[in-house]
């Protein structure tokens with residue numbers, strides 16, 4: 629079964645980029661189903677109101693519960709006894725769990741995901757509680773910064789998820805070697821000419837020695853990750869590093885310590 633994604637937003641036109649490029653092509657090829665819905669269609673008043681002032685005071689506006697309930701019921705009319713039978717409801721929010729490549733992999737295994745784009749200060753919290761009978765509710769953050777609404781976050785999440793679906797990426801090999809696939813950053817890449825503005829590509833890449841190339845790339849991955857994202861090295865499972873990996877990391881750590889002391 630091809631997965632189905634529903635996005636609800638008060639700015640459906642904001643999601644237009646999802647019609648383009650790889651994701652648009654995948655939609656047209658029937659690899660995934662994506663429906664963008666306007667939250668205002670689920671309002672009943674003349675002004676199509678979606679927000680109101682927060683109880684308890686404070687800055688900004690809060691999204692009203694009823695339009696959200698109407699929209700979510702239209703998408704998922706029934707409750708489900710078995711939580712596994714419920715679709716996922718992703719609520720983008722800076723107060724959510726952080727979205728990573730692992731989250732994208734989780735999402736790529738789901739049959740149906742509904743994305744609820746909040747604006748203003750967020751959605752009335754009771755919607756998330758009420759929705760738990762028919763969805764597996766997941767507040768998800770793109771990172772530790774604040775956007776104006778969930779739309780940009782949903783575009784990032786849909787793209788990161790959809791490209792993992794079978795058939796979406798022409799060459800699935802490229803998914804195996806890219807950044808974060810194995811918990812490390814990707815190695816640097818080079819193309820022709822072999823010397824550009826006096827800068828040669830690393831010699832090993834021209835050697836035709838596949839084992840040497842694989843090892844050099846692994847070294848570069850480790851070097852780059854330990855320098856730019858030491859947190860990722862700490863999070864690696866015990867068996868992810870071989871002896872040479874550990875030797876190199878120890879060496880670089882000693883060098884950095886020395887640099888720090890001079």
Ligand code: ADE
Pocket residue numbers: 720721722768769770771772773774775776777778781
């Ligand atoms: N909405 C506002 N900020 C956000 C963030 N950092 N991640 C996801 N959704 C958001």
